[in-house]
Amino acid sequence: MSPAESMDLLSRGCAEIISRRELEKKLSAGRPLRVKLGVDPTAPDIHFGHTVSLQKLRQFQDLGHEGILIIGDFTAMIGDPSGRSATRPQLTHDEVLANARTYQEQAFKVLDKAKTKVVFNGEWFRDMTFTDVIKLNSRVTLQQMLQREDFRERLDKAQPIRAHEVQYPIMQGWDSVMIRADVELGGTDQLFNIMVGRDLQKEEGQEPQVAMMLPILEGLDGTQKMSKSLGNAVGVNEAPGAMFGKVMSVSDALMARWYVLLLGREIAREAHPMAAKKELACALVERFHSAGDAAHALEEFEKRFSGRDLENAELPAFTPAVPLIDVITAAVEAYNACFGQAKSRSDVRRLVTQGSVQWRGEKVTDPKAMLDLSRPGILRLDKTRAVRVG
């Protein structure tokens, strides 16, 4: 592939590249570029949002470049302040390392393992002395660090900014120096951090990295950035059925975004939104599981939701402790046993009185109703959860 063609492919889907000229120059040098992507294992799972940049890194790999996946075991302990209105809770190094393990595993669902170098940034931060830290800090000014929007906002709102948070961009920037990155990938909210990397590289006499910013993927709610802590994420490790269902529940507007950011293409103009959404869901389940899983998930979905046929759908089996119990106890046990959810009885009572719970196809709205669970049947709990008894 010619440099111009590579350029065309690689810049597709990017929100911003700083700068295109530099990237063209690097590409035409003909050597494999060192492409950096940093991830902070603050949670054990990777979600769709992460895959946008992972996918871009994969493109680089497919063109013969080297992917350097930085596991921010040290930076994760600080927590990236980007887009944050509050200090993140601090994780211990052990927690971070545990997360890092599953992170890598999941990242390789997208990346080419053979062309990926995994580096922990603790490798260089761990051994730094306080003198080194001071020296590093003296290269930037507080004003520069505070310029960034998230900090300024907190300043305006009189919310605390802890001194260690200011270290974050400096550390991320130093990562770029240590691995001599040619390109750094990240979401648009990473602009500031990535630019600090360029500055530090220049000071160290390195050719500055190209910053490639990818759009931020909105989560299930359709407005906020996908993030596990906001509860609007779809994890790459989720079961095919759950993944499929979550994708189906997004709004049409969000579906269009996901098409572009996750599949890299537009929705077919003539497609019915429902059909388009099923296609999206299939494509994603196939990517993170398999074509067979995707077909199966689609079939189950149609059976269960379009056909409203709970009878023949795949449901977790539930064996009650006692065959004859009241609805509330039954539902609480089912939530707990089949979905690992500890619902309070009050919570379940609400579901019952509001008409969400059904036994053998009948709504049970009386919280005192007794169910004879010695008979086989389906106990529906809420919109997406139901269990099979007997």
Next chain:
RNA sequence: GGGCAGGUUCCGGAGUGGCCAAACGGGGCAGACUGUAAAUCUGCUGGCUUAUGCCUUCAGUGGUUCGAAUCCACUCCUGCCCA
């Protein structure tokens, strides 16, 4: 170190002695309607064997009071200004 303003349920934020499990908004959940979409409408949103009932909660501890989120004392935490 000094002065001032604050710390309320998931979030924002009202409440300044009983009518407070605590207004209102957001978010979330459920029902109706649907395409498990959006929009809309309705309801719910601390816990408990649902109870004009009890229990836990308004930063913490201790007090005053028949009664405290509300008053007092001390402590912890945050911001702003001054040094």
